[in-house]
Amino acid sequence: MLSIQIHKQFDAFALALELNAPQEKIIVLFGASGAGKSLTLAAIAGFVTPDAGRIAIGERVLFDAACGVNLSPQARRLGMMRQDLALFPHLSVADNIAYGLQNKTRAARAARVRELLALTQLENFGARNIAELSGGQQQRVALARALAIEPALLLLDEPFSALDAQTRVDLRRQVKTLQQRLRANIFFVTHGLGEAVWLADEMAVLDAGRILQMATPREILRAPKTARVAEIIGVKNILPAQIVNATTLRVGEMELRVEPHALAPHARGMLCVRPERVMLVRPDSPNAERGNTLTGILLDEESDGDTVALRFRSDGARLQPTRAFDLQIDVPVYVYERLNLARERHWRVALKPQALHLVTL
Amino acid sequence: MAIFKANLARARARFNSGRIALLGLASLLTLFLTLPLLALTLRAIPLGIDAWLSAATLAALQLSLITATLATLIALAIGTPVAYILAREQFRGKPLVDTLIDVPMVLPPAVAGIALLMAFGRRGLLGPALSVWGIELPFTTAAVVIAETFVAAPFYVRSAKAGFGAVDRKLERMSASLGISNFKTFFRITLPLAAPSLISGLLMTWARALGEFGATIMFAGNFPGRTQTMPLAIYSGLESNLDSALALAMILVVVSFVILFAARAQSPKGLTLG
Numbered sequence: 001m002l003s004i005q006i007h008k009q010f011d012a013f014a015l016a017l018e019l020n021a022p023q024e025k026i027i028v029l030f031g032a033s034g035a036g037k038s039l040t041l042a043a044i045a046g047f048v049t050p051d052a053g054r055i056a057i058g059e060r061v062l063f064d065a066a067c068g069v070n071l072s073p074q075a076r077r078l079g080m081m082r083q084d085l086a087l088f089p090h091l092s093v094a095d096n097i098a099y100g101l102q103n104k105t106r107a108a109r110a111a112r113v114r115e116l117l118a119l120t121q122l123e124n125f126g127a128r129n130i131a132e133l134s135g136g137q138q139q140r141v142a143l144a145r146a147l148a149i150e151p152a153l154l155l156l157d158e159p160f161s162a163l164d165a166q167t168r169v170d171l172r173r174q175v176k177t178l179q180q181r182l183r184a185n186i187f188f189v190t191h192g193l194g195e196a197v198w199l200a201d202e203m204a205v206l207d208a209g210r211i212l213q214m215a216t217p218r219e220i221l222r223a224p225k226t227a228r229v230a231e232i233i234g235v236k237n238i239l240p241a242q243i244v245n246a247t248t249l250r251v252g253e254m255e256l257r258v259e260p261h262a263l264a265p266h267a268r269g270m271l272c273v274r275p276e277r278v279m280l281v282r283p284d285s286p287n288a289e290r291g292n293t294l295t296g297i298l299l300d301e302e303s304d305g306d307t308v309a310l311r312f313r314s315d316g317a318r319l320q321p322t323r324a325f326d327l328q329i330d331v332p333v334y335v336y337e338r339l340n341l342a343r344e345r346h347w348r349v350a351l352k353p354q355a356l357h358l359v360t361l
Numbered sequence: 362m363a364i365f366k367a368n369l370a371r372a373r374a375r376f377n378s379g380r381i382a383l384l385g386l387a388s389l390l391t392l393f394l395t396l397p398l399l400a401l402t403l404r405a406i407p408l409g410i411d412a413w414l415s416a417a418t419l420a421a422l423q424l425s426l427i428t429a430t431l432a433t434l435i436a437l438a439i440g441t442p443v444a445y446i447l448a449r450e451q452f453r454g455k456p457l458v459d460t461l462i463d464v465p466m467v468l469p470p471a472v473a474g475i476a477l478l479m480a481f482g483r484r485g486l487l488g489p490a491l492s493v494w495g496i497e498l499p500f501t502t503a504a505v506v507i508a509e510t511f512v513a514a515p516f517y518v519r520s521a522k523a524g525f526g527a528v529d530r531k532l533e534r535m536s537a538s539l540g541i542s543n544f545k546t547f548f549r550i551t552l553p554l555a556a557p558s559l560i561s562g563l564l565m566t567w568a569r570a571l572g573e574f575g576a577t578i579m580f581a582g583n584f585p586g587r588t589q590t591m592p593l594a595i596y597s598g599l600e601s602n603l604d605s606a607l608a609l610a611m612i613l614v615v616v617s618f619v620i621l622f623a624a625r626a627q628s629p630k631g632l633t634l635g
Contacts, residue, residue: 045538073537086535090553099549100539149539 002027002153002185005053006043015039015050015209021202023058026179026186028217030196031206032232037189040206041157044187045080046073057152057185079146079154083161085138087130093117093141094126100149116144119178136167143175153185161192172198193234197221205229227270227359236309236328237273239319241358242266249358252326253317256292258356270359275309275330277355280339281348292351298341299325308336312349398614405611412604420586421594421609428502428590429570432509436517436566441559444521445551466515470575473512477580481507504581505588509570516569517562524558525551561624568620572613 002023008015015036021027031037042048044055046062049070055063062071088096094113101109117123120140130138139159146154156175160168176199179186190196196203197217204214212232213225224230227238241249241256243263249256251271263269283295296314303309311325319326327349331341412418447459465473479485481498491498498504528551536546552559574592581588583597591609598606 047534047537073534074540074542076538077540078538080535080538082531082535084531086529086531088532088535088550099536100541102541102545145539 001056001058002187003054003056004040004044006040006050006055007052008039008043008048008050013209015043017206017209017211019204019211019214021204021214023185024183025201026176026188026199028196028200028203029187029189029206030191030193030200030203030232032191035206036209037191037206038157039209041080041155041187041189044153045078045155046071046076060152077149077152079149079151081139081142081146081154081156081159083158085142085159087138087142087145089130091130092126093122093128093130093133096130096141097144097148099145112148116148119147120144120174135163136171139163139167139171140174143178147178147182147184151184153187156186156188158190159188160195161190168195175199205232207232223357224272224359227272227361230270230272230357230359234274235272236275236330237271237278239271239273241269241271243269247353249356252319252321254294254319256351256356257353258358259353261358263358263360268361270361272357272359273327273351273355275328276307277352278312278327278329279350279352279355280329280331280341281350283346283348285348292353293348294319294326294351295346295348296326298345298347301336301341303333303336305333307332308341310341312347401607401610401614405607408604408608412608415602415605417585417594417598417602418605418608421589421591422612424502424505424586424588425571425590425592428505428509429513429567429573431506432513432570433517433563433567435506435510436514437563440514440518441521444518445525447518448522448525462515462518464515465512466519468512470512470573470577471579473576474508474579477504477508477511477576481580499580500582500584500588502581502587505577505590508576508580509573512573512576513566513569517559517566520562520565521555521559524555524562527558528554557627561627564620564624564627568617571616 002019002021004017004019006015006017013036017036017040019027029037029040039048043050044062050063050065052065053063054061054065061067061069062076063069088099091099094117097116098109098113101112104112113126117126120143122137122140122144125133125137125141130141133141142159160171163171172195175186175188178184188196188199190199200217202214203217203220205212205220207228212229213220220229220233224233224235230238239251241251243261243265244250244255245265246260246262247257249258249269249271256271258271281293294312294314295316296312299311299313301308301310307330310329310331312327312329313325329349331339336342443462447455447462468476478499480487481491481504482488483492483497483499498507532550532554533543533546536550537543541549571590572592573590574596577588577590578593578596583589583593585594585597589597591613595606595609595613598604598609
């Protein structure tokens, strides 16, 4: 069990983090810049001393304010890899990897370096200078150097954010494979949702120094615990709702059917609808009259090349009467073209009960 | 047609009057800086072997090499930790310490000489205390080393400080996280990365110590074989033995040039004294 409790007060920011996670997994700490991710890593690595708390990997206690335990960074035996890599520019690839093995014999060191060069597919690069390597190769050296000391925990601080998309995907895959092979404990910090979901066995959502939710990425995507979590993980439609009964909500001027929930009538909550889960139905389609539908117009759109974000406003009863639009709907570009959405602006949208997720305030 | 016009414009630009004036000034300055060295060289070339190898020349050369090297070693031993602290630590009064260490670089050497006398002279601040131990510094070879260290050490401290300051602390943290002690980290990461600045600082210090004149003559006097370094020998030679003075001057010119050249090659961004 990886057990982390950190309390640290700064002038304008407080870190109050509690997290328990199974070992031999990839734990992803996900949050926006300024959420406290790097600070958390610095505290785990021993470069920042918490005011209170306890950090332990299994039976091994790295920090315990109550007992006065505070191991030095050297004694913690954690491998670190940062976005800026911090490779030693005056040492060769092999010497970088061997750096943490200075108390081993020369032969043991050489054997370990060979092993790691093979593991990271850098077999022929041992004698090279760091500056001669590509960005992706440098990342692999940094990873090999961190793995060389057989760390009790591997801390990865946004390691791939400076890379191009293709290299990033390759390295992500390598990290996952390596983790499964070595059964390593990995603590991975990122602000990229895709990366977090792809890598995580367990994912912790960090915001303003606190962990809002920790679960498998599937679970977090399916059922964010609070409106803030929903917002952080990219749920674009978060609508105030009032409970009518176990399967019905009142949202704006409409009543929507939802899957059974446990909240009492008249309670208030927030309805989360992922923008890609809103269905577009042709207004004249025969099977469109089954509730949870709105007829209206597509107001405008934005595209990032892959996805088009459409803003939809109901003609009749509104979900958000005070706003210019009711729903954001994301469709892939090919669907946008196939449905001829550039011309045809009148649609009926369907909100299936399983696409609706209710959170308490 | 367009190409022709562009060529014409470029030709005009090349010969415009501002550019010509600039080039003229640059040539004038270069000439002004080179001419004395050239004149010296022209006089030194025909010198006979006895001018280069006379006892006086060799004695001054030997004394200069020994004292400048000792001064540089002292600067290395004491200046390195000072430079490291100035580069890495924040403390009250740091700007003051920084400035004080730099002062000897801009101080007229005569002022340095009189100040050293006031500190270590027989009737100076520490004179009585030193004489209790039977130590008398002024007008000894030790005084030469002290004068040279006083004037030249700041060059090393400045350069080393810049070198340590430029070493990325992330690398040191990374070394710590890999289990390496702070002491070892200094020798494996910090020192090698700062080495070019340290070496260029040492070269500059050595060259400055070698050329020290004013502070030395005031604090150590001008005694052949004991305190008469090369610059002092040149000064005396002007009256008694011009050939020997010319030979020594020529040696100093060559040494200065080689040192500056080497320091420039060491320092990645070219030579800076800051």
